[in-house]
Amino acid sequence: MTIDDAVPATAATRELVAKLHDELIRWQLVVWTAGNVSSRVPGADLFVIKPSGVDYDALAADNMIVCDLDGNVVDGERAPSSDTAAHAYVYRAMPHVGGVVHTHSTYATAWAARGEPIPCVLTAMADEFGGEIPVGPFALIGNDDIGAGIVKTLSGHRSPAVLMQNHGVFTIGRDARAAVKAAVMCEDVARTVHIARQLGAPLPIDPADIDRLFDRYQNVYGQR
Amino acid sequence: MTIDDAVPATAATRELVAKLHDELIRWQLVVWTAGNVSSRVPGADLFVIKPSGVDYDALAADNMIVCDLDGNVVDGERAPSSDTAAHAYVYRAMPHVGGVVHTHSTYATAWAARGEPIPCVLTAMADEFGGEIPVGPFALIGNDDIGAGIVKTLSGHRSPAVLMQNHGVFTIGRDARAAVKAAVMCEDVARTVHIARQLGAPLPIDPADIDRLFDRYQNVYGQR
Amino acid sequence: MTIDDAVPATAATRELVAKLHDELIRWQLVVWTAGNVSSRVPGADLFVIKPSGVDYDALAADNMIVCDLDGNVVDGERAPSSDTAAHAYVYRAMPHVGGVVHTHSTYATAWAARGEPIPCVLTAMADEFGGEIPVGPFALIGNDDIGAGIVKTLSGHRSPAVLMQNHGVFTIGRDARAAVKAAVMCEDVARTVHIARQLGAPLPIDPADIDRLFDRYQNVYGQR
Amino acid sequence: MTIDDAVPATAATRELVAKLHDELIRWQLVVWTAGNVSSRVPGADLFVIKPSGVDYDALAADNMIVCDLDGNVVDGERAPSSDTAAHAYVYRAMPHVGGVVHTHSTYATAWAARGEPIPCVLTAMADEFGGEIPVGPFALIGNDDIGAGIVKTLSGHRSPAVLMQNHGVFTIGRDARAAVKAAVMCEDVARTVHIARQLGAPLPIDPADIDRLFDRYQNVYGQR
Numbered sequence: 001m002t003i004d005d006a007v008p009a010t011a012a013t014r015e016l017v018a019k020l021h022d023e024l025i026r027w028q029l030v031v032w033t034a035g036n037v038s039s040r041v042p043g044a045d046l047f048v049i050k051p052s053g054v055d056y057d058a059l060a061a062d063n064m065i066v067c068d069l070d071g072n073v074v075d076g077e078r079a080p081s082s083d084t085a086a087h088a089y090v091y092r093a094m095p096h097v098g099g100v101v102h103t104h105s106t107y108a109t110a111w112a113a114r115g116e117p118i119p120c121v122l123t124a125m126a127d128e129f130g131g132e133i134p135v136g137p138f139a140l141i142g143n144d145d146i147g148a149g150i151v152k153t154l155s156g157h158r159s160p161a162v163l164m165q166n167h168g169v170f171t172i173g174r175d176a177r178a179a180v181k182a183a184v185m186c187e188d189v190a191r192t193v194h195i196a197r198q199l200g201a202p203l204p205i206d207p208a209d210i211d212r213l214f215d216r217y218q219n220v221y222g223q224r
Numbered sequence: 225m226t227i228d229d230a231v232p233a234t235a236a237t238r239e240l241v242a243k244l245h246d247e248l249i250r251w252q253l254v255v256w257t258a259g260n261v262s263s264r265v266p267g268a269d270l271f272v273i274k275p276s277g278v279d280y281d282a283l284a285a286d287n288m289i290v291c292d293l294d295g296n297v298v299d300g301e302r303a304p305s306s307d308t309a310a311h312a313y314v315y316r317a318m319p320h321v322g323g324v325v326h327t328h329s330t331y332a333t334a335w336a337a338r339g340e341p342i343p344c345v346l347t348a349m350a351d352e353f354g355g356e357i358p359v360g361p362f363a364l365i366g367n368d369d370i371g372a373g374i375v376k377t378l379s380g381h382r383s384p385a386v387l388m389q390n391h392g393v394f395t396i397g398r399d400a401r402a403a404v405k406a407a408v409m410c411e412d413v414a415r416t417v418h419i420a421r422q423l424g425a426p427l428p429i430d431p432a433d434i435d436r437l438f439d440r441y442q443n444v445y446g447q448r
Numbered sequence: 449m450t451i452d453d454a455v456p457a458t459a460a461t462r463e464l465v466a467k468l469h470d471e472l473i474r475w476q477l478v479v480w481t482a483g484n485v486s487s488r489v490p491g492a493d494l495f496v497i498k499p500s501g502v503d504y505d506a507l508a509a510d511n512m513i514v515c516d517l518d519g520n521v522v523d524g525e526r527a528p529s530s531d532t533a534a535h536a537y538v539y540r541a542m543p544h545v546g547g548v549v550h551t552h553s554t555y556a557t558a559w560a561a562r563g564e565p566i567p568c569v570l571t572a573m574a575d576e577f578g579g580e581i582p583v584g585p586f587a588l589i590g591n592d593d594i595g596a597g598i599v600k601t602l603s604g605h606r607s608p609a610v611l612m613q614n615h616g617v618f619t620i621g622r623d624a625r626a627a628v629k630a631a632v633m634c635e636d637v638a639r640t641v642h643i644a645r646q647l648g649a650p651l652p653i654d655p656a657d658i659d660r661l662f663d664r665y666q667n668v669y670g671q672r
Numbered sequence: 673m674t675i676d677d678a679v680p681a682t683a684a685t686r687e688l689v690a691k692l693h694d695e696l697i698r699w700q701l702v703v704w705t706a707g708n709v710s711s712r713v714p715g716a717d718l719f720v721i722k723p724s725g726v727d728y729d730a731l732a733a734d735n736m737i738v739c740d741l742d743g744n745v746v747d748g749e750r751a752p753s754s755d756t757a758a759h760a761y762v763y764r765a766m767p768h769v770g771g772v773v774h775t776h777s778t779y780a781t782a783w784a785a786r787g788e789p790i791p792c793v794l795t796a797m798a799d800e801f802g803g804e805i806p807v808g809p810f811a812l813i814g815n816d817d818i819g820a821g822i823v824k825t826l827s828g829h830r831s832p833a834v835l836m837q838n839h840g841v842f843t844i845g846r847d848a849r850a851a852v853k854a855a856v857m858c859e860d861v862a863r864t865v866h867i868a869r870q871l872g873a874p875l876p877i878d879p880a881d882i883d884r885l886f887d888r889y890q891n892v893y894g895q896r
Contacts, residue, residue, distance in 0.1 A: 113868035123391045196337035347615045420561035571839045644785035
């Protein structure tokens, strides 16, 4: 009996995760194989993630990797993404998170290389991030340091995105699609604010207005 | 009886508006769902606009939203764009306007973040905008402040584009295609002038030459 | 009898010119309808050029415009490009030129906005341009000033590209494909040298080495 | 008898080399015809390289050029890439190298124009390059100077990429695909570090951490 037989929601999650990687390419967040999306399997202590070092063109539901929340492979012929431990840590620590995305998208990673948060100077940034996009610690791959840095940083912020110092971006969402959206919007605002700053200081937005924009967007925007 | 039966021009307007969103993607003015096009329905006090929070790939004539000039939905199953009130305000206040476009295109929004108008230092900018691209006020979504800021700013300018402070771009046109063209050209000149300024001061163009270029372009260019 | 019957080479030239506009899109040199390619009709005092204000998608051999060397339309239902007079001037003044291209490509136009030539600090630039890319005068559309400025500036240079001040780029070639290549390479070097200069001064290349590179490239490179 | 009959591995190598050029376009490393990939033919003193001055669209297995390790054409109707001598030099001097790539990718070439190595301030850069990306000497085409400069520079570094001063990038790999990956990653880190530096100084990474990241990535990452 396969894991998809035991947990039928797994099949749809594989399909979703494979397909969402197309968005990383479409919005130019990744090169080569350097970025990954995962999704919690609804109703199970499992998540689905991209295999390691495989071309985006070759991603499909049947080569996605199913892991338990400790990051152990439950089903899959290949090695999971080398960032699997960080994804697993987030799922263990943040039960409301249904999806995690990691990229080295150019502008966001440039802020991360300076260890500098992105200031909230755009209404769209207030909508989506509710303030600045914070910086998490420098951490090496290979243990729980990256996962712990993500969780610690995001726990104090409304932002669903964190810039890991000298590394790249991790985003979270209630589901994988929301995490992908946060990754796309993070790069978009990282780029716009960078370009704004190249020729002078962006005008600040009153923190009370940031609160108003964030509250409205989280509660009103989109199809209900 | 549907609204398209009552106002037959509505059907063609839906088709046009759905299709013009392709241009926002093609010329890289938008990410995710962050931009919208609307068009007045010829001969009626109605306009057609994009639904809120829906992927560009999923846009089609039959999911466009028809609104009256107060921004109330007349026909459509989904919520209209969250920027509908601003579009409606422009149609009410500016009877010659047949189309409105809103984007957060990167370079134009970077100028908007600094609250700085784009100076007219390119002949193509003189052609299309007849001078600088002005900045409108900071305004929150949720009432008529954005619409009123657009109308007040554009009323004193030849430019069909306004940079709303800390927000993004609104453009107008005699029809929706002209408004889309203005959005495309606004980003193009915002980018070129930004890049020019990165390495020094662009050379000014004599205001009398700007007038000559604008007059000629508005009256001679294109197919008659 | 049509012009294509009278001058059979015209048909192939229409095909070529329509198709070469695809390269302007592919290499991102143009937005909307802002750029044009023309080609002399071999063996005739004619050239073929893009119609004015028509979408790139709609360009085809049968809607190209055939002009005489004074820029008068000899065959075509639409108005020719508004830059036709400049193309015509070049063909009249420079008999060795078989193709002309005009764009507002971003980085080249940024140099043009500052009226600053692009210094030759890349071996690929030495190959293709044999030195700096020069700046031509500010000139208004509507008479021969643009054409005369192009010809005067290029006559003193090995470069097949000229940056017209506050305007954009014109390139020439022995045929239209060579002029398109020059437009592509002009934007490429404009971008690379701009980016190099953002973080410091590019290293100069010895003028004698520029000569060696140019001579070799013009005589050895490519398929003979 | 053809070379492919004599050395059957040649046929597959032609196919691979033609196809890998698609990656140069996909990741926007090249314009027009300015970049090339080569691959050693396994088990033979031969390599396969792109023909000179031919469009990427027209590349196919049967128009690839087969050369011996002195760069002489063994099979092929066209002239080989004008960079063939440099590729040949690398294959002669570095027996472990199975593939070589050359591009003028924008950001990497901008660093090369200033003669400035790219500092290792990103974990992905530590993974792939094990430290800074070094600069090789200014060298003219036409003899072994470029090849010798590549080999001399890379021999003292873990980096598979070298920035040739005022020229562009050469990368090496155990096979051609690895060399292409290095070219893609080189441009990606050149761009990100450039953008980081535009607004301040990137934070350094401890050299011991760079060593740890490099060792882990070379030994653990990807599918085993």
